[in-house]
Amino acid sequence: MTAITASPRQGGPAPLLLGMTLLALALGAVLLGPKLPLLSQPHASSYDPDRMVLIYSTLPRLAMAVLCGAALGASGALLQQALRNPLASPTTLGIDAGARLALGVATLFYPVLLGWGRDIVALGGSAIAAALVFALSRRQDFSPVSLILSGLLVTLYCGALAAALTLVESRYLASLFVWGSGSLSQQGWQPSADLALRLAVVVLPVTLLVRPLGLLDLGEDAARSLGLNVSALRIGALALAVLLAAFTTSAVGVIGFIGLVAPILARLAGARGFSTSLGAATAIGALLLLLADLAVQLAAGASADFLPTGAVTALVGSPVLLWLLPRLTTRLRKDAAADPAPSRRSGGRHSPATPIVVLGVLLLALAACALLIERAPDGSWRLLAAADMADILPYRWPRMLAAAAAGLLLGSAGFLLQRLTGNEMASPEILGVSAGATFAMAIAFFVGGLPSPAALTGAAAAGAVLVLGLILLLSRRSGFQPERMLLAGIALSALLDAVIGVLSAAGDPRAFQLLSWLTGAGFSAEPVSALASLILAGTALVLGLCLMRWLDLFQLGQTAAQALGVPLGLARVLLLALVAAGTAIATPLVGPLTFAGFIAPHLVRLLGVRRSGAGLFASGFAGAALLVAADWLARTIAFPFQLPTGLVASLIGAPILLWLLQRRAA
Amino acid sequence: MAPRLRHPHDPRNCAGPVFGETGQIASRLKAGAAASGAMSPAALHRRAVLGGLIATPFMLRSAPAFAQPSRIASLDFGLAQHLIVLGVPPIALTDAREWDKWVGEPALPAATVDLGTAFAPNIELLAALRPDLVLSTDFTAMTEAQVRRVAPIANMTMYSEGGSPLPKAIAALRQLGTLLGREERAEAYIAETERFFAACAERAKPFRDTPVLLLSFIDPRHIRIYARPGMQQDVLDRLGLRNAWQSEGLYWGFATAGIERLAGIEKAVILADYMPPDVKAVLERSPLWLSLPVRRGNGPVRVMPPVAAFGGVPAARRLASLILDALEARLR
Numbered sequence: 001m002t003a004i005t006a007s008p009r010q011g012g013p014a015p016l017l018l019g020m021t022l023l024a025l026a027l028g029a030v031l032l033g034p035k036l037p038l039l040s041q042p043h044a045s046s047y048d049p050d051r052m053v054l055i056y057s058t059l060p061r062l063a064m065a066v067l068c069g070a071a072l073g074a075s076g077a078l079l080q081q082a083l084r085n086p087l088a089s090p091t092t093l094g095i096d097a098g099a100r101l102a103l104g105v106a107t108l109f110y111p112v113l114l115g116w117g118r119d120i121v122a123l124g125g126s127a128i129a130a131a132l133v134f135a136l137s138r139r140q141d142f143s144p145v146s147l148i149l150s151g152l153l154v155t156l157y158c159g160a161l162a163a164a165l166t167l168v169e170s171r172y173l174a175s176l177f178v179w180g181s182g183s184l185s186q187q188g189w190q191p192s193a194d195l196a197l198r199l200a201v202v203v204l205p206v207t208l209l210v211r212p213l214g215l216l217d218l219g220e221d222a223a224r225s226l227g228l229n230v231s232a233l234r235i236g237a238l239a240l241a242v243l244l245a246a247f248t249t250s251a252v253g254v255i256g257f258i259g260l261v262a263p264i265l266a267r268l269a270g271a272r273g274f275s276t277s278l279g280a281a282t283a284i285g286a287l288l289l290l291l292a293d294l295a296v297q298l299a300a301g302a303s304a305d306f307l308p309t310g311a312v313t314a315l316v317g318s319p320v321l322l323w324l325l326p327r328l329t330t331r332l333r334k335d336a337a338a339d340p341a342p343s344r345r346s347g348g349r350h351s352p353a354t355p356i357v358v359l360g361v362l363l364l365a366l367a368a369c370a371l372l373i374e375r376a377p378d379g380s381w382r383l384l385a386a387a388d389m390a391d392i393l394p395y396r397w398p399r400m401l402a403a404a405a406a407g408l409l410l411g412s413a414g415f416l417l418q419r420l421t422g423n424e425m426a427s428p429e430i431l432g433v434s435a436g437a438t439f440a441m442a443i444a445f446f447v448g449g450l451p452s453p454a455a456l457t458g459a460a461a462a463g464a465v466l467v468l469g470l471i472l473l474l475s476r477r478s479g480f481q482p483e484r485m486l487l488a489g490i491a492l493s494a495l496l497d498a499v500i501g502v503l504s505a506a507g508d509p510r511a512f513q514l515l516s517w518l519t520g521a522g523f524s525a526e527p528v529s530a531l532a533s534l535i536l537a538g539t540a541l542v543l544g545l546c547l548m549r550w551l552d553l554f555q556l557g558q559t560a561a562q563a564l565g566v567p568l569g570l571a572r573v574l575l576l577a578l579v580a581a582g583t584a585i586a587t588p589l590v591g592p593l594t595f596a597g598f599i600a601p602h603l604v605r606l607l608g609v610r611r612s613g614a615g616l617f618a619s620g621f622a623g624a625a626l627l628v629a630a631d632w633l634a635r636t637i638a639f640p641f642q643l644p645t646g647l648v649a650s651l652i653g654a655p656i657l658l659w660l661l662q663r664r665a666a
Numbered sequence: 667m668a669p670r671l672r673h674p675h676d677p678r679n680c681a682g683p684v685f686g687e688t689g690q691i692a693s694r695l696k697a698g699a700a701a702s703g704a705m706s707p708a709a710l711h712r713r714a715v716l717g718g719l720i721a722t723p724f725m726l727r728s729a730p731a732f733a734q735p736s737r738i739a740s741l742d743f744g745l746a747q748h749l750i751v752l753g754v755p756p757i758a759l760t761d762a763r764e765w766d767k768w769v770g771e772p773a774l775p776a777a778t779v780d781l782g783t784a785f786a787p788n789i790e791l792l793a794a795l796r797p798d799l800v801l802s803t804d805f806t807a808m809t810e811a812q813v814r815r816v817a818p819i820a821n822m823t824m825y826s827e828g829g830s831p832l833p834k835a836i837a838a839l840r841q842l843g844t845l846l847g848r849e850e851r852a853e854a855y856i857a858e859t860e861r862f863f864a865a866c867a868e869r870a871k872p873f874r875d876t877p878v879l880l881l882s883f884i885d886p887r888h889i890r891i892y893a894r895p896g897m898q899q900d901v902l903d904r905l906g907l908r909n910a911w912q913s914e915g916l917y918w919g920f921a922t923a924g925i926e927r928l929a930g931i932e933k934a935v936i937l938a939d940y941m942p943p944d945v946k947a948v949l950e951r952s953p954l955w956l957s958l959p960v961r962r963g964n965g966p967v968r969v970m971p972p973v974a975a976f977g978g979v980p981a982a983r984r985l986a987s988l989i990l991d992a993l994e995a996r997l998r
Binding site: 050052053056057058183185186187188189190374377388391392394395396525526635639640641642643644 | 779780781782783786787788789790791793794795811812815816886887888924925926929951952953954955957958
């Protein structure tokens, strides 16, 4: 079973709680000390702004921090216990992101709904996101890693959709930014009273579940033999956890990572047994958020900058996740040989060439479509007239070619990564490389004024290389276990999100520029760059082919591969470097979020391609076909809007993927 | 035609057909445009470039003259306003559909084509419209590489680090006038604007003792407060009115804050340029909001008709009128 290895302290969590309480009291005394005497003043005396702020803003804000922190801590503890997964939390399972997207959509299309329906909207979003995460990881028996990977995918997907909304309707959605980064700012007691009421409703069912959930510590089979309906218990606990998180996000916005860190701290402090650790996680969550908010309020007193607490917790929390990864002692990795899709089974009726031909023809047909079918300036559909070709095609073919090149790169990278890890949830989008590239560009934006596109590309490459190096370094201890690297990618993506949250919450319009790059909207496809990326894509495919023998042997399982003379470490580093390079080239073309690298290998498996070499090409072609189609739709469906290609690709891809996974599960 | 005197960097100095060789001319236009520089180190010295721009009329040199651009697209609302007052309305504009909601005046011709979002303008649509010139600012500089393949770009940034927007907007209007061969019209508009502000300052005299708080509501808990150095502040300065919010904001001219930050302001008239539909009801139930001195002295917030928050000279004039209208309505 999974656990965190750190020798738990003797004496339980009491010393930690005491220390945090004392610290909170000290900070609180600094913040409130000079103002408390105001409370004893008779109300009738003349207006005193300090007193009003104390009563209606500062105090309710602290109460809100305690309530939200407690709810999130409890939610995280429930999730971690029910799923037996030390990394489960509302943040890592996509629950926060779902609520955020749902409220964003509601703000845009039904602003009035928020007057009464905020909680329902947030709850709906959270529940759908959670359901999606479980649907995605069901195939792998909800194993800890696949669950977190699915959670990240859903988070990225929701984030991309929210980003697209923000880009199209940037003026309306300043509120989405502020809300998304979790500002605790209060102007009365009503919101905290409302939240307290909602939380109170959840408390009773939670207490009823404490004992049965504790039995899970004995192991599932033992719990089952004691007469426990484990599945029903899990679903109940998950529902309660989602409720707690959704109520919180609906009240104040997304406050990341408290739900992850609080239960882990409780365990590290020596909480034994579920009832103790649930209680400790709740208390620690409350104290953590209170401390964070006190610190933010004290800091905000010094500077006038607007700093939302949720963005701060994410900023501090995501490195904690990074730090925790090496301490996870669990055999996360299912041996590749145990993969339920063994490779050497005969592929069925067609020869390996057939799917490649099919995909190639499909790709050409889509390319023709993308080049020739267009929207007229008045919005009607039409075939590109021969007379207009010379005028329009020079703008169209580089864009299409760049999309195709990116698809080739991502499709083949995804194939390599999934074969390498034996994990069908793996995808280059999650490796953190694109997050690193984006990060570097963000820094270039905010430090260097307005850098040139060339400088930005350079920064992106440097960021990609740096992240790759960092991930390699971090995962050296685990022998380059690919799952570790994927998890490191999660933490980096989350950190990036937090930084953008901080920047955008203050309303700095440069955040919009960054966002536009994040969705791949800012890319300029010129003939030279498009051709260059196609050549690079071809090179990557050839290099991938050279490493194919190793990859084939990997499928026999690690031990067998080693026995056959594959240098495991070297092979992994080379393959991962290829994946990272491909991702880094493709990312500026279509944005960091396409899901092409995720979906293409699945499509290929569906087509029955078993051999690695054929699979690599087929996967590349599938990725290219997906992105060419996406590029065409991105240009035409919302005319005159040009949607981000990557976003459209993920919109097309997600349903395909769900269908694929369901099909395979059946 | 008599040779005319021009700045050495004037885009029209180049020999050859102006609107054929887009690449070359684009780069020249780029070099000549004020605060240009997504691509050049000059971007790091916007103030220097701006100074050069202001000095343009004094650095003269002879060169052959060319046809003026007349089919112009804009990636910015403020520059589109300038095109309209110069009598050369844009043929296409990004986010044109939102003009009435966020800008209002001057009216945008109904035939203006919407180019989609500012960060991903529809390049093919733009190409089909065959513009002579595209106006851009540093805010949309990311898209300039794509746009330059279609038409030359003039980058005229009004909102940037250093200085305040109104003088930059006036300089941009003057530069645009030169670029379009409408110097007289630009100068006339600028002179009229000076007279307009003088008249407004006269109108504003009775309100000099009343500080003004200009807000934009984000949600029921958060606001943008217009502050120095912004267009709103420039307008208040021209009117001789005092901004109740004295701290500085971003160079866009606003600070984001929770509503409780207004508690320290004793007396001010609150004017908002935007309030989302669901905010008012929540706000008017908030005990803190209701007890703020600025709220108690005012009654519910007055929301002005739309005015471009980051616009050009016409937006400054419209804001001046709207502020005075609101202040005078309060007296009645």
